[in-house]
Every structure is written in C-alpha cells, then in structure tokens.
Amino acid sequence: MPIETITKAGRKRLRWTFKRVIEGERVRKAKLLPAGISAKEADELARKWEAEIYALASGTKKAVVTIGECVSAHVADKSRDWKDATKRIQILEKWGSEYAHQDAMDLHDWSKGFIGYLRASKDRNGRPKRPLTDGAIRNILAYIRASIKYAHKVGRLDADQTSRMVIPPVNNERHHYPQRKEMLELARACKHRELRAAIRIAFYSGMRRGEILRAKPTRQGYSLDTTKNGRPRIVPIHPRIAVLARRVKFTLTVKQFEEAWKRTRDAAGYPDTKFHDLRHGAASEMINGGIDLFTVGGVLGHKSVVSTQRYSHLVTDRLAAAVGRIGKKR
Missing domain, CATH: 1.10.443.10 (Intergrase catalytic core)
Incomplete structure (x- = not known):
C-alpha cells in the first residue's frame, strides 16, 4: 500500500497507488488522499481501498461510483450547455477533495458533514477559513446533486439517492418593492x-x-x-x-x-x-x-x-x- 508525497498546486499532498496482479489480471489504481489527512489515517484509508479492490476483483462486491466520478462525467458531457459553466466548474473543483471519493449512493451522513465543514471557520488543517452562508452551501450542493442525477439518468448509478441529501433551507424571497x-x-x-x-x-x-x-x-x-x-x-x-x-x-x-x-x-x-x-x-x-x-x-x-x-x-x-x-x- 505505497503512500507517496506529491506536490499539487504548490501544496504537498499524499497519493495512494495500487499495482497488483489479481487472478491473472493487472490492476492499477491511484487516488489523491484528502488534504490534511494524517499518516495513520492515510494507511487506514489505503487498506480500505485495497480491500475493496480485492473484493471487486473476486466478484464479492459491486463497484462503488463516487460523487467525483459523477461530477467528472457531468462536466465532460454537459458543461458546454451551461451558461454558468466557468463559475460552476470553479466551485466544483474548489470543493472536489470533499466529495471525490464519496460513495454516490451514501449521501445522508456525508451531506450533513459537508454542510458542517462549509459552515466552519477553520479548514481541515486548523487554518482560518471563511464560513459560507446557507445560500452558498445550497448552490454547491445543487451542483453536486445535478451531477448525481445525471449519472443515474445515463445509467452510471442504479438508483437516484439525492433525496437523502441534507440541504439547508434558504428563504431568498424579498418583500421590498421600491416606489x-x-x-x-x-x-x-x-x-x-x-x-x-x-x-x-x-x-x-x-x-x-x-x-x-x-x-x-x-x-x-x-x-x-x-x-x-x-x-x-x-x-x-x-x-x-x-x-x-x-x-x-x-x-x-x-x-x-x-x-x-x-x-x-x-x-x-x-x-x-x-x-x-x-x-x-x-x-x-x-x-x-x-x-x-x-x-x-x-x-x-x-x-x-x-x-x-x-x-x-x-x-x-x-x-x-x-x-x-x-x-x-x-
């Protein structure tokens, strides 16, 4: 389970790589670990991923489709039709590390944790960050939800579980009518x-x-x-x-x-x-x-x-x- 340190966008990150021959087939995988993760957490996550690969190869487990894969497919297939493509892609890329490896069929607890992090005043490394308003959070989750729905529409997901996502309610209705x-x-x-x-x-x-x-x-x-x-x-x-x-x-x-x-x-x-x-x-x-x-x-x-x-x-x-x-x- 080799874990290596790489530099991405000027910052040091951990990357997991997997190269094995399983039942006569060569399997190669590489994943970027979440920012701020400790060496111990990285090892635990690597063991989990390796176990999943062996389970998939042996046919005991079905492949997990991640939110990151849903977003990538949605952007590749549909972004040319988005009027707000530049803005939307920037937002999705900014928060990509928070959803890249998340199972797209297990959304309830993840969305709750994601909202909590977006509202927090510190990042994963304990550095100060700007808390987002519920309106901004709702927009981010709406972009992610659209990607998951698209993945289900084109057959990448067996079911659409976006109804299980927790999305903060926002009342944007205004009642000021200047005369x-x-x-x-x-x-x-x-x-x-x-x-x-x-x-x-x-x-x-x-x-x-x-x-x-x-x-x-x-x-x-x-x-x-x-x-x-x-x-x-x-x-x-x-x-x-x-x-x-x-x-x-x-x-x-x-x-x-x-x-x-x-x-x-x-x-x-x-x-x-x-x-x-x-x-x-x-x-x-x-x-x-x-x-x-x-x-x-x-x-x-x-x-x-x-x-x-x-x-x-x-x-x-x-x-x-x-x-x-x-x-x-x-």
Missing part, C-alpha cells in the same frame, strides 16, 4: 452616468442587471438574445427611458457596477436596497396599475407562473382596497 420616489432619490444620488441610467431602466422595464448591460435597443423594444430562462425576449421601452435607450451605451463591468451601486445606495440613504429590488418595484407598479400576474410575468421574462407568484400578495392588497370601496359614495 418611484425611492428610485428617483437613488438616481439623484448616483454620480455615475451609466449606473444612473441603469437605475431608471430597471424600474421602468423590470430587467435584471445583466440584461440591462447587454440589451440592444430596437424599434420593438430592448432585445435580449439570451435570458435567465434560456429564451430570447423583447422588453418594451417605457417613454420615460426612451432617451436613455438611444443615448446610453453600457461599458461598466459587473465589479464596477456593484461598487458604484453600493456608494449610491449609501449616499441616498437606502443601504439595504439591492439593485434587483428595482425589478420588484417594476412588478409592483404594474400590479398596482391593474396589470394581471400573467402579463407581469411575461414582461419580467418568467418561464413559469410559479416565479410570478411571489407578487400575488400585491394583487390581494389591491383587491382588498377595491372591496373597501363598496358602498362608498362617488
């Missing part, structure tokens, strides 16, 4: 010409930040070749932003945008307002103007009516106001 007054105060406080235009466009169109930065003004409206739901769409141009649509060309990077937005909201006195809230404000304005949820969802580019349901309580508020007018003199 026109807040939007104008944000725009007046903004010192950056492009961001000032983006603030108005977001409020009068309901477009997301990324959509605003890449939208192409046409006679029919803002043209978006690709959107979050994967479908192209046209967003009508409100008369109050028609001049901006003609004159403003966006050159801001995402980082520049975020930095300018933080300065703007602080200067305007709205430190907790997110740029995305302006999109919610647009939905609120449409609903309060009597527009039905289906149409609002169409303007916002929602693929499913479920996404638009977050605004259903606004419709209820408007109906309550209408009922309150019953019996009043005109």
Whole structure:
C-alpha cells in the first residue's frame, strides 16, 4: 500500500497507488488522499481501498461510483450547455477533495458533514477559513446533486439517492418593492452616468442587471438574445427611458457596477436596497396599475407562473382596497 508525497498546486499532498496482479489480471489504481489527512489515517484509508479492490476483483462486491466520478462525467458531457459553466466548474473543483471519493449512493451522513465543514471557520488543517452562508452551501450542493442525477439518468448509478441529501433551507424571497420616489432619490444620488441610467431602466422595464448591460435597443423594444430562462425576449421601452435607450451605451463591468451601486445606495440613504429590488418595484407598479400576474410575468421574462407568484400578495392588497370601496359614495 505505497503512500507517496506529491506536490499539487504548490501544496504537498499524499497519493495512494495500487499495482497488483489479481487472478491473472493487472490492476492499477491511484487516488489523491484528502488534504490534511494524517499518516495513520492515510494507511487506514489505503487498506480500505485495497480491500475493496480485492473484493471487486473476486466478484464479492459491486463497484462503488463516487460523487467525483459523477461530477467528472457531468462536466465532460454537459458543461458546454451551461451558461454558468466557468463559475460552476470553479466551485466544483474548489470543493472536489470533499466529495471525490464519496460513495454516490451514501449521501445522508456525508451531506450533513459537508454542510458542517462549509459552515466552519477553520479548514481541515486548523487554518482560518471563511464560513459560507446557507445560500452558498445550497448552490454547491445543487451542483453536486445535478451531477448525481445525471449519472443515474445515463445509467452510471442504479438508483437516484439525492433525496437523502441534507440541504439547508434558504428563504431568498424579498418583500421590498421600491416606489418611484425611492428610485428617483437613488438616481439623484448616483454620480455615475451609466449606473444612473441603469437605475431608471430597471424600474421602468423590470430587467435584471445583466440584461440591462447587454440589451440592444430596437424599434420593438430592448432585445435580449439570451435570458435567465434560456429564451430570447423583447422588453418594451417605457417613454420615460426612451432617451436613455438611444443615448446610453453600457461599458461598466459587473465589479464596477456593484461598487458604484453600493456608494449610491449609501449616499441616498437606502443601504439595504439591492439593485434587483428595482425589478420588484417594476412588478409592483404594474400590479398596482391593474396589470394581471400573467402579463407581469411575461414582461419580467418568467418561464413559469410559479416565479410570478411571489407578487400575488400585491394583487390581494389591491383587491382588498377595491372591496373597501363598496358602498362608498362617488
């Protein structure tokens, strides 16, 4: 059970290699051991892996498909179709040592331990690390879960056990709907010409930040070749932003945008307002103007009516106001 020390990405790691002839067949295996593992733990893990190899060779045990193998197959087969491929692959590679050798059919206890580690303030070597929020943890587990589901779909796994994964609940629903007054105060406080235009466009169109930065003004409206739901769409141009649509060309990077937005909201006195809230404000304005949820969802580019349901309580508020007018003199 040779254990050797190698250097990977500038750091020393332990690697296990196995070269034997079992029942007339040459078997060669090599695995990178988890970072921070002790020599004793490495020997125990190596013995376990060697026993599994002999069991497989003798036919007494079925091959284990690891999460690492599921992820590798998913990336190789499907990453070309992912709009967020670069980001997703970086995240999967970053945490690869935590799932590379984990049995993809034994997910409950592993996912609990993984969540605990991601929430921890120290890494496996006792060095300080940044604890992740439950939202970030949920995204990581969602990427891993998708890979396991794909492995089952293509026949690499006999069963899909992802329902046994523990995934922290996250409530991302926000209930802040900026009105026109807040939007104008944000725009007046903004010192950056492009961001000032983006603030108005977001409020009068309901477009997301990324959509605003890449939208192409046409006679029919803002043209978006690709959107979050994967479908192209046209967003009508409100008369109050028609001049901006003609004159403003966006050159801001995402980082520049975020930095300018933080300065703007602080200067305007709205430190907790997110740029995305302006999109919610647009939905609120449409609903309060009597527009039905289906149409609002169409303007916002929602693929499913479920996404638009977050605004259903606004419709209820408007109906309550209408009922309150019953019996009043005109």
